[in-house]
Amino acid sequence: MVDKKKSHSHSNQISRAASARKALLQWHEVHGRHELPWRQRSDPYAVLVSEFMLQQTTVTTVTPRFHAWMERFPSVGHLAGAGEQEVLAAWEGLGYYSRARRLHAAARSIMEHHQGEVPVEESDLLALPGIGAYTAAAIRAFAHDQHAVVLDTNIIRVLARWGNMISPIDTAGGRSSLEAIADTFFPKIGCRSLASALMDLGAMICTSGMPDCKECPLQKTCTAASPETLPKKSPRTVITKLVEHRACFQKGDQLYLEQSQGPRWSGLWILPDLGSAKPSGRVLAEITYPITRYRVTMKVHSVKSAIPAGLKGFSREELANLPIPSPHRRAIAAILFPSHTPE
Numbered sequence: 209m210v211d212k213k214k215s216h217s218h219s220n221q222i223s224r225a226a227s228a229r230k231a232l233l234q235w236h237e238v239h240g241r242h243e244l245p246w247r248q249r250s251d252p253y254a255v256l257v258s259e260f261m262l263q264q265t266t267v268t269t270v271t272p273r274f275h276a277w278m279e280r281f282p283s284v285g286h287l288a289g290a291g292e293q294e295v296l297a298a299w300e301g302l303g304y305y306s307r308a309r310r311l312h313a314a315a316r317s318i319m320e321h322h323q324g325e326v327p328v329e330e331s332d333l334l335a336l337p338g339i340g341a342y343t344a345a346a347i348r349a350f351a352h353d354q355h356a357v358v359l360d361t362n363i364i365r366v367l368a369r370w371g372n373m374i375s376p377i378d379t380a381g382g383r384s385s386l387e388a389i390a391d392t393f394f395p396k397i398g399c400r401s402l403a404s405a406l407m408d409l410g411a412m413i414c415t416s417g418m419p420d421c422k423e424c425p426l427q428k429t430c431t432a433a434s435p436e437t438l439p440k441k442s443p444r445t446v447i448t449k450l451v452e453h454r455a456c457f458q459k460g461d462q463l464y465l466e467q468s469q470g471p472r473w474s475g476l477w478i479l480p481d482l483g484s485a486k487p488s489g490r491v492l493a494e495i496t497y498p499i500t501r502y503r504v505t506m507k508v509h510s511v512k513s514a515i516p517a518g519l520k521g522f523s524r525e526e527l528a529n530l531p532i533p534s535p536h537r538r539a540i541a542a543i544l545f546p547s548h549t550p551e
Contacts, residue, residue: 225392228370228429229402235425236405239412241267245274247404252326252351253284259346260311260338265302267411273302284324287315296476296531303534305476310338328352349399357390358403362410367393368439369414372431377439450504453487454479454536455511456543462521463540465532472499473533479508479540480519493542497535508539 241247244267246258257277261270280298281287287295292312299308314336318326326347327333333344348356359367364386368377371389375382395402413420418436421427432438456479457464465477489510496505515521522530524544532540 221392224429228393228426229395231425231428232405232409233401236401236408240405240408241411245271245278246350252347254278255347255351256284256314256326257281257311259343259350260307260314261302263307263343264304269302273299284315284318284326287312288319292475293531297529300531300537301534305473305531305533307338313337314339326351328354330356346403349403353398353400355394355396356399356403357387357394358399358406359386359390360407362408362414363390363403363406365416365439366406366410366414366426369419369432369435370426370430372433373438374440376442378442382440445501447498448502450502452504452506453482453485454506454508454539455482456489456492456508457511457515457519459515459521461523463524463527463544464515464519464521465530466519473536476531476533476536477520477522478533478536479506480516482509493539495535495539495542497538504535506535506539508543 246254249255258270258274261274261277277298281290281295290312292309295308295312296305299305302308317336318324322332327336328348330344330348333339333347334341339347342359345356345358346360348354349358364377367373367389368386370393371385373382373385373389375385377383377386393402409424409426413424414426414435421430421435424430464480466480468474468476468478487507487509489512491507492510493508494505495508496503498504527540527544
């Protein structure tokens with residue numbers, strides 16, 4: 209027998225979602241962030257690049273670097289044909305350099321297996337380096353306007369509140385509930401417009417903390433009792449503080465660096481690690497930066513001993529075009545240009 213109560217409830221959910229979508233899209237037509245550069249292009253490659261860049265990086269940080277990247281590597285073919293050092297140098301300032309390597313590898317795979325065209329099918333996208341379920345969905349929606357449930361941080365927050373989801377989103381039960389809400393909310397067609405609208409609503413009105421519910425186009429259909437408390441998450445991972453000691457070797461107009469062998473910053477040029485050696489020289493720079501569950505304080509010491517084998521000297525001009533991770537770039541700037549240290 210058909211459960212009439214469940215059937216009626218499901219019908220109501222579909223109707224509520226349809227009303228919400230209509231109001232959301234009307235709002236987005238007027239208030240959406242249509243000026244974002246990757247939205248002004250229909251090129252799937254531009255979408256691919258933006259999705260890699262926007263992973264764990266803000267729109268404000270990505271926007272100017274996206275423009276510069278597209279000028280330097282205007283197509284999949286240009287990126288695939290570039291050398292790794294050139295790609296890493298162009299990525300500087302975005303952090304998490306493994307993303308640049310994976311984007312580079314994805315471009316080469318697209319050239320080899322898809323004739324330079326960003327694929328449409330989910331299975332083909334998931335087979336590319338660096339592309340998981342979210343990125344595949346985003347590319348299908350934004351690049352090809354295919355049916356795909358896109359769940360980034362902003363969209364998750366909006367849907368968790370709209371559905372009054374009280375289960376922590378980082379648990380299996382919470383994820384299942386979120387997917388059920390998303391399946392109801394996302395239409396079979398028009399996912400590009402809807403995903404963009406949901407992202408913008410989360411970035412502009414349904415923000416973390418206290419949302420501006422009075423201005424929200426979903427207020428009539430939203431069921432959140434206390435939206436400022438949603439979405440719920442499991443207790444945070446404890447942040448561990450670490451201190452690392454680096455060496456500054458200078459000779460003439462050259463600063464000596466080592467090329468990281470990984471796993472962190474593999475292939476990039478960094479200040480030499482003092483390891484277990486007791487630092488004796490004065491501290492020339494002190495930089496603090498986050499990485500996964502750590503907060504690292506890097507202290508760079510002046511070292512007067514002989515320059516170890518394996519280091520390479522670079523002039524200031526050469527340093528400017530060298531792929532160097534941001535914390536080390538900041539430390540080097542503090543040493544070489546103490547009155548112009550970047551934030």
